[in-house]
Amino acid sequence: MARTSVVTGSASGIGKATRELLELRGERVIGVDVHDAEVVADLSDAAGRTALVEGVRRLSGGRIDAVYAVAGLAAPTPATVAVNFFGTLATLEGLRSLLSGSRAPRAVLVSSMAALLPSDEDLVALLGICDEPAALARAEILAKEPETTGALIYASTKLALSRWVRRQAATPQWAGAGIPLNAVAPGIIATPMTAELIATEQGREALLKMVPMPLNGIAESAVVAKLLAWLGGEENTHVCGQIVYVDGGSDVVLRGDSVW
Ligand SMILES: NC(=O)c1ccc[n+]([C@@H]2O[C@H](COP(=O)([O-])OP(=O)(O)OC[C@H]3O[C@@H](n4cnc5c(N)ncnc54)[C@H](O)[C@@H]3O)[C@@H](O)[C@H]2O)c1
Numbered sequence: 001m002a003r004t005s006v007v008t009g010s011a012s013g014i015g016k017a018t019r020e021l022l023e024l025r026g027e028r029v030i031g032v033d034v035h036d037a038e039v040v041a042d043l044s045d046a047a048g049r050t051a052l053v054e055g056v057r058r059l060s061g062g063r064i065d066a067v068y069a070v071a072g073l074a075a076p077t078p079a080t081v082a083v084n085f086f087g088t089l090a091t092l093e094g095l096r097s098l099l100s101g102s103r104a105p106r107a108v109l110v111s112s113m114a115a116l117l118p119s120d121e122d123l124v125a126l127l128g129i130c131d132e133p134a135a136l137a138r139a140e141i142l143a144k145e146p147e148t149t150g151a152l153i154y155a156s157t158k159l160a161l162s163r164w165v166r167r168q169a170a171t172p173q174w175a176g177a178g179i180p181l182n183a184v185a186p187g188i189i190a191t192p193m194t195a196e197l198i199a200t201e202q203g204r205e206a207l208l209k210m211v212p213m214p215l216n217g218i219a220e221s222a223v224v225a226k227l228l229a230w231l232g233g234e235e236n237t238h239v240c241g242q243i244v245y246v247d248g249g250s251d252v253v254l255r256g257d258s259v260w
Contacts, residue, residue, distance in 0.1 A: 002028055003022075003028070004027065004028045004030065006030045006064055006095060008087075011034075013221050014189060014191060016221070048087075049090035057098060062098060063102065064099060071087060072088075072193075085161060106232040107232070108182050109161060111165070112158040112186060113251055115161070118155060124160050128163065170240060170241060182236075182241065183242070187211050188207055188208070188213060188218045190221070218248075224246055
């Protein structure tokens with residue numbers, strides 16, 4: 001029987017490329033997004049997160065094989081905290097029980113190499129204890145200076161997501177239930193999220209200084225989609241709690257000998 005996969009952020013960029021690749025491989029995809037999706041849901045709030053779980057339950061008949069949590073924002077605003085961190089957790093935790101009927105259940109989220117860039121310690125700590133009201137309040141303060149402190153919000157959400165994967169993957173709920181839980185950490189990918197930043201040579205150069213990509217430079221969404229599809233596919237039986245960098249080498253350049 002064809003696999004049924006849920007892809008959030010399916011209307012654009014990496015989510016759209018993932019959806020297209022899975023469909024090409026004969027899978028059924030239930031897309032989730034704020035527009036142009038089977039389940040239209042806003043993952044920034046409780047009502048949208050409930051709509052996601054109910055919508056997927058209804059459309060799938062209660063059994064899915066993989067969850068790809070891709071939806072995200074990069075704006076220096078509290079909404080980025082709500083969608084990137086709490087929306088992603090709500091997706092994975094809310095849909096986990098629907099994976100129990102699959103013979104090869106899988107879960108993958110999209111973090112970022114930005115987890116290696118400067119972040120806000122207080123915000124990361126609040127995300128570490130999953131305190132959404134306090135995290136949103138902290139982001140509100142950071143957002144007052146969009147260019148400086150606001151810019152730390154995105155990296156903080158991705159660092160916290162990567163840590164969440166590490167903390168959760170080996171637990172009874174995930175590994176113990178036979179579900180590999182992993183993340184990908186892309187470098188710069190050409191999507192609507194980065195379009196403005198990489199539209200000019202000057203913009204590209206400035207971004208590549210921060211995110212060096214010696215191997216093949218800025219990538220297309222399909223590059224990330226192929227890795228996601230492998231981590232979320234049947235072949236992946238033993239990759240557990242990994243943050244797989246698909247970043248043209250930025251992790252290597254920035255972290256060097258830090259092998260873990
Ligand atoms: N593009 C990059 O360079 C890059 C690098 C590293 C990580 N990422 C991550 O990859 C993921 C996908 O980003 P992308 O580059 O494809 O961006 P994108 O803007 O093209 O797509 C993001 C999708 O998420 C959806 N989304 C946003 N807010 C939502 C909400 N509240 N509820 C439901 N859906 C919502 C959007 O509607 C959109 O379809 C994000 O998590 C992003 O942080 C992107």
